[in-house]
Amino acid sequence: MREVAERLERARRVAIFSHVDPDGDAAGSALGLAHVLRDSGRDARVFLPGGAPDLYRFLPGADGVEADPDGVPADRDLLVVVDATSPSRLAGLEGALGSGPPVVNVDHHGDNTRFGAAHWVDPGACATALMVYEWARAAGLSVSPAAATCLYAGIVTDTGRFTFSNTDARCLAAAAALAALGASPHEIAVSVYDRASPASVRLLAAVLSTLDLRAGGRIASVHVTRAMLEETGARAEDSDGFSTYPRSIDGVQVGLFFRETEEGAVKVSFRSNGGVRIDGVAGRFQGGGHPSASGARVPGPLSTAKEAVVRAVEEHLRGSDG
Ligand code: AMP
Numbered sequence: 001m002r003e004v005a006e007r008l009e010r011a012r013r014v015a016i017f018s019h020v021d022p023d024g025d026a027a028g029s030a031l032g033l034a035h036v037l038r039d040s041g042r043d044a045r046v047f048l049p050g051g052a053p054d055l056y057r058f059l060p061g062a063d064g065v066e067a068d069p070d071g072v073p074a075d076r077d078l079l080v081v082v083d084a085t086s087p088s089r090l091a092g093l094e095g096a097l098g099s100g101p102p103v104v105n106v107d108h109h110g111d112n113t114r115f116g117a118a119h120w121v122d123p124g125a126c127a128t129a130l131m132v133y134e135w136a137r138a139a140g141l142s143v144s145p146a147a148a149t150c151l152y153a154g155i156v157t158d159t160g161r162f163t164f165s166n167t168d169a170r171c172l173a174a175a176a177a178l179a180a181l182g183a184s185p186h187e188i189a190v191s192v193y194d195r196a197s198p199a200s201v202r203l204l205a206a207v208l209s210t211l212d213l214r215a216g217g218r219i220a221s222v223h224v225t226r227a228m229l230e231e232t233g234a235r236a237e238d239s240d241g242f243s244t245y246p247r248s249i250d251g252v253q254v255g256l257f258f259r260e261t262e263e264g265a266v267k268v269s270f271r272s273n274g275g276v277r278i279d280g281v282a283g284r285f286q287g288g289g290h291p292s293a294s295g296a297r298v299p300g301p302l303s304t305a306k307e308a309v310v311r312a313v314e315e316h317l318r319g320s321d322g
Contacts, residue, residue, distance in 0.1 A: 024157025035147035072100030129154025145182025152183035200238035220246035
């Protein structure tokens with residue numbers, strides 16, 4: 001953490017980037033960091049591929065999020081990349097790297113490529129937002145209610161509401177501290193989890209009806225197609241939390257969620273139970289992530305992608321059986 005902390009300490013005009021398909025931790029850690037930097041007299045701008053996702057527009061500061069710059073604005077003296085395993089995860093923003101100011105890489109993914117002039121990678125942290133909180137405390141910087149709200153949102157979403165295997169005493173202690181600093185667990189939970197549109201619930205019904213069990217019930221998958229989005233009127237991001245359903249079935253070791261993207265590729269979410277590591281299988285498809293929650297983008301069509309991934313997971317389970 002030390003070199004990253006020193007660079008943050010020296011910085012005056014910071015640009016903050018995070019990954020494509022920004023989730024709660026991408027948005028929460030980026031915005032939380034921006035608040036802490038601004039409150040300590042720095043200028044901070046946040047860039048997310050595609051802008052702030054609708055689901056996270058309730059976060060303080062989300063209105064100011066910028067999308068896809070041509071480059072890092074010339075007046076910035078530091079670029080902080082949060083929650084992204086590699087520059088390739090920055091989509092349109094990747095091209096902005098390299099020509100601008102030094103890059104500092106802050107992430108909790110173990111498979112982070114350690115890019116940048118300085119990196120701070122902590123796979124033991126449940127969320128990148130937790131790392132931002134711990135850095136702020138260690139640096140003696142104040143964490144406002146706005147910052148606490150963003151950082152808590154990153155933690156609660158990346159731990160699946162404090163249920164995934166990354167939930168531990170360290171993360172719960174930080175969540176409690178952030179609540180004491182002004183984050184409202186109830187209001188954040190309502191904003192993230194209780195604002196479903198009728199279309200998104202219809203989409204869930206359609207997606208659950210695609211349930212497919214393989215390998216004697218050890219692999220479960222569901223999928224969402226572009227046609228299902230059109231029929232229900234739902235948006236792609238409405239399916240963001242659906243990856244938890246296949247894994248929630250008793251006896252399932254690997255849950256898979258396939259989503260047809262606009263570009264014709266297939267986004268795959270891998271979720272595992274019971275000590276099965278799934279990040280290596282995601283890696284075989286040029287993806288990655290955490291041991292029990294990983295992702296990849298696989299060429300379409302959906303049926304081909306699904307068969308290839310299910311076969312790879314079957315092989316992996318056979319291998320783990322020894
Ligand atoms: P998701 O299935 O999109 O919720 O992602 C689960 C985890 O895997 C997250 O920590 C992501 O950052 C990571 N991940 C998702 N897609 C990719 C990808 N294409 N490459 C590397 N990591 C990914």
